[in-house]
Amino acid sequence: MGGNSKGSRRRFGAVRKLPSGRYQARYVGPDNVERTAPETFPTKTDAEIWLGRKEVEIRSQEWTDPDAGKVPxxxxxxxxxxxxxxxxxxxxxxxxxxxxxxxxxxxxxxxxxxxxxxxxxxxxxxxxxxxxxxxxxxxxxxxxxxxxxxxxxDELIKKNPCRIKNAGVERPEERPVLTVAEVFRLAAAVPPRFRALVLLATFGSLRWGELAALRRCHLDLGARTVRIEASVAEMKTGELVTGRPKSDAGARVVTLPEIIIGDLTWHLQRFSEPAPDGLVFVGEKGAQLRRSNFTRVWAKAVTEAGIPKIHIHDLRHTGNTLAAMTGASLKELMARMGHSSTKAAMVYLHAGKDRDRVIADALGEIVKAGLKNESKGDRGDDPLADQPTVG
CATH class of the missing domain: 1.10.150 (DNA polymerase; domain 1)
Incomplete structure (x- = not known):
């Protein structure tokens, strides 16, 4: 019938019995280099099965050079x-x-x-x-x-060994959300030159790096808009690096509420660099803002304002949450926040659930009022009025 005799060569590869009694498999790869299986097999059938898999890999063009991955x-x-x-x-x-x-x-x-x-x-x-x-x-x-x-x-390995489900998913702790009153208490607690920064970070949903890179020409107070097109990163070496925002969506125009325009106008007159492209926010000595220096100012203001211990970034979180409570759509939130994916914006749609509770509570009050009025009036037209009471 067509079986291979002991020690004979197969149509693909070869199997031989070793003095130990185990079997070794060898084959010639697409690169014409003869290779030996990385392990020996207890039976000839096992060795032939291994060779069969290698032949399938070669025919389906899924074969990879086993030596290619020998890179630290x-x-x-x-x-x-x-x-x-x-x-x-x-x-x-x-x-x-x-x-x-x-x-x-x-x-x-x-x-x-x-x-x-x-x-x-x-x-x-x-x-x-x-x-x-x-x-x-x-x-x-x-x-x-x-x-x-x-x-x-790069065809150095066949499969990625990283197969742990959800191991790359971050589950950050729930960040605090300030009330509007707490935001303004904090704005009053920081030195005057940083009041507008607190308000703009909150109600404009700006990141720290975007605030540090903001220039006069980016603000149009008549139109109530701020244009974000740069961000500053502070490296461990202390170097300040200015570049584009985190993503293409990060370059955006945000419309500001009327209530903070007066603070921004006052700030530009007193603290910003005077040139048309001058920085809007600078430190007390006129240098570009550094998060490492501002942290001390921030910690003191948080304590004086009597609010929960929060990070500077939580101002943006508060602003995003307040924006979601206005009924903004997912696309509108993404545009305002500067996100290209829906994942981050979805976090803030939980505010919609809070609004739904308000609506439900208000609906309940309407029902209560309606029932109360009904009990005072004539129930003659009520089709359930003559039904027996249960219980």
Whole structure:
């Protein structure tokens, strides 16, 4: 019948019995290089099954060179970083994640050696008591997955071993939302030169970096608009780097409420740089704003205002929440916030649920009033008036 005799060559590859009694499989790849299976097999059938899979990979053009992945992860990750145009802050984040959380465990392993088990063990250890925190772990996992996805595209490995469901999803803690009264108490507690900054960050939904980069020419107080087209990032070295906003959607025009225009006008007259392209917000000594310096001013003002301990970024969070409470649509929120995806904007639509509760409560009051009036009037026309009471 057509079976192979012991020791004979197969149509694809060859199997031979070793002195140990186990079987070895060999084949010639598409690059005409003969390769041996990385393991031996207990039976000849097992070896032939392995060869059959390799033949299918070659015929379906899914075969990858098993030696191509013999590149240390840290070397490939370094090349991956240089091949991308990253924002300075993002490059700094990635460098830190690799140096502190990924390379110490996986950096010396070849790409082809990193298995799903290795990734699980690494991930579990990071989530331990001595780990950096869930948010940082999620960022590190996403970076590792992204680098290995590129390794798959480069045909250095066949599959990405990062397969932990939702491991890259960040679940940030619920941030506090100030009341309007608390916002104005805080604006009164900061030094006068920063009052307009607090109001603009809140009611214009601006990020810190966008405030630090804002120039006079970006404000049109007659039209009540602010144009965001730049952002400042403060590096660990202390260098201030000005560039485009976080995304294309970050470049936007935001319309401001009338109530803060007077504060902005007063601020421009007293504190902003005088040139048409002068910075709107500067420090007490006239230098460009630094978040590291402003933090001390901020902490003191929060205490004096008697409000919960919040971050500067929470002003934007408050403004976004208030905007959602106006009934703004998802698309309108995305445009105002400067987001290109719906994910971030969806967070603020929970404010719509609060509005729905207000509507429901108001509806309940109408019903109560209606029933009260009915009980005082003539029930002759009520079709249920003559029905017996249950209970």
């Amino acid at each position: 992860f840290r070397d490939y990750a370094a090349s991956w970083m240089t091949e991308r145009t990253l924002r300075p802050k993002t490059a700094q984040l990635y460098e830190g994640l690799l140096r502190l959380h990924i390379n110490p465990v996986l950096g010396d392993r070849f790409l082809s050696e990193i298995t799903a088990r290795h990734v699980r063990q690494w991930h579990t250890k990071l989530l331990g008591e001595d780990g950096p925190g869930a948010s940082t772990v999620a960022k590190a996992y996403r970076l590792l997955r992204g680098i290995l996805n590129t390794a798959v595209e």
